[in-house]
Amino acid sequence: MRQSATATVELNTEWRGKFTAEPFEVAWASEAIYFIRALESEGVPGGVNARVQISPDGTHWCDEGTHVPLPAAPGITYARITHFGGWLRLVGELPNGAHLKVIVHLVLKS
Amino acid sequence: MTNDMRQALLHSDPRLSRFNPLERILFYDDFNQGMQGWTALIGNYEDSLDSMLPEYRDIRPPMLSNLSMWDSGTVGTLTGxxxxxxxxxxxxxxxSVGIKRMTFRHAGPIRLEAFFTFxxxxxxxxxxxTDVxxxxxxxxxxxxxRTVENPLRxxxxxxxxxxxxxxAVERWQYKSERMSMYDIGGSGKTRSHFHLAPEGWVDLPGGDQRLCYNEIATKHNWYYLRLDFDLKTMSYLGFRCNDCVHDVSEIEPMQIPAMPNLWCMLNSFFWVESDCDxxxxxxxxxxxxxAEMEE
Known part of the structure; x- marks a missing residue:
């Protein structure tokens, strides 16, 4: 049986301007899905994304290439990721005046 | 089974030989097969997450790590x-808190052992x-x-x-002082108290202990911890870290009136707190x- 785990990496967190979801160690996993659930969404235009980042050590980060759409209304979005090494995090930037209150789930499977 | 036979079996098992368990092993987790029931601590809430006590709103969850460092690469663990x-x-x-929740079937001595590092x-x-x-x-x-008189949590x-x-302080402390209990939401059924608050910690008598920090932040040495507690008398029986056996005979645990839905609760926690940015x-x-084996 494969191992699996869901991490709530952000819970009821406010995002304004630049944001970073807390890093998570994922070396044991081979696939992941980031879910962003917006409890509140104000002034978020369509087409704004969070970027998935990977890291060799949890300190130095680079864009992995996957984008997760930011919900323009209360709701949930996702992106699938594979072949990511030992660490994952999300970063992004909201335009002036926009804000999100989010739950971010990282769903992992070995 | 005779005690000698039991000891021989424990000591011949490389996973268990480094522990000194009581008669019944309730769980053994080495985290090479997942998180094994250790999960995040979450504050109580009703209707909205905003009803959670502020101190509980950002308690960080556990994860699995292979301890990969920027300079030396993967450290791995003691046994995996x-x-x-x-x-x-x-x-x-x-x-950040890790918690494992269960209930007990026998009110007797229990022993929590762990190999940890920070x-x-x-x-x-x-x-x-001094960052941690x-x-x-x-x-x-x-x-x-079934407790008739003065039921307690x-x-x-x-x-x-x-x-x-x-x-640097490098000292073991305990906490007996009760934290304020607050009603959460409007139903009257949910209450919450932030028991990990910075207030109320008291030095354990003779509790100074310098651990092996090692020379740089990417070197990890594992420590042994053992906490003994009696579920019958609800009192400390012992505490040690590595070679230091600390005196807990005179200290009291935190006590609060029993809550309506927590009977026979046996939850184990570990946590870590940062001192800097x-x-x-x-x-x-x-x-x-x-745990001690019931009759």
């Missing part, structure tokens, strides 16, 4: 590749030995619903105060909870 890792946010006072996030090339404020262990217990807390406000990490290689 993965440890349970608790990681704070990069700010003073941020806390380090700060490596953000600068410096020793950073504290690591701790606690049980959250409640007596049986009991919460023995012990922490290693590594540093405070940038200055970098993340604090607590790693658990393995955890074993054992």
């Amino acid at each position: 590749n993965y440890a349970l890792k608790l990681a704070t946010r990069p700010r003073p006072g941020s806390i 380090k700060p996030e490596v953000t600068e090339l410096r020793l950073a030995e 404020r504290a690591v701790g262990v606690l049980f959250d217990l409640q007596v049986s619903d 009991i919460m023995p807390h012990i922490r290693y105060l590594n540093a405070l406000d940038g200055k 970098s993340r604090a990490f607590l790693y658990l290689d393995s955890v074993l909870l054992s």
